[in-house]
Amino acid sequence: MNNGLSIRRTSFAYGARQALDAVSLDIAPGGFCALLGPNGAGKSTLFALLTRLVTTPSGQIIIEGHDLRAAPRAALARIGVVFQQPTLDLDLTVRQNLRYFAALQGLSGRSASSRIDAALDRLAMRERDGEKIRALNGGHRRRTEIARALVHDPAVLLLDEPTVGLDAAARGAITSHVHDLAADRSLTILWATHLTDEVRPSDRLAVLHQGRLIADGIASEIAGAVSLSDRFLALTEAA
């Protein structure tokens, strides 16, 4: 059984536009990888493939040992995902949003309640559980979405630029929460961002540019003697 997340030589084109070109990326179980790429690099396209919003005959994606093409239901059941566009119901409370999602996952009653409590605790959102989403700021909304993605106890968590549109303080809080989730090693995490200041020196980092993976390693080693921001600019300008 090949656990964790494995993306093998995966390509995708929108008509004549090649959005991903033979991308390969392996994340071991419990591993964490930041996927850094400028606008248009192909991050959202990769997430669309990982969640089967789009399909491609090229390459292979394996989630917790399940081939996404051959066994989509088993593979998709093991992932939790936070898309770039928020999808919470603004007129429901935090807990109601999570309860609705739990029901879609076939969870109800006490087991749903305890999973929801645990997920809210992980994002420090339990004390806000009775508030309507509409009343929350952007950072708390994103934390609610991440908690919701954890309710069914996925093995792999996919986060597509969860800090987009947030102010600096909320961005910092979400970035810390993501790193806290990564530290407990119970989840395999792929986290897309286009901001170098969200990546920590010890993070595993994959750099995507124009549909190709142009670096994969520890962020501080990729940066070398310069800042990650300078290295990222040099890599994406040169490639």
Ligand SMILES: Nc1ncnc2c1ncn2[C@@H]1O[C@H](COP(=O)(O)OP(=O)(O)OP(=O)(O)O)[C@@H](O)[C@H]1O
């Ligand atoms: N529906 C579409 N039709 C045609 N081209 C598309 C479509 N969606 C994305 N593209 C193109 O595919 C490439 C990759 O886009 P993608 O949205 O995956 O990048 P991204 O890294 O997620 O960017 P961003 O940070 O702006 O979200 C870009 O050149 C984009 O213009």
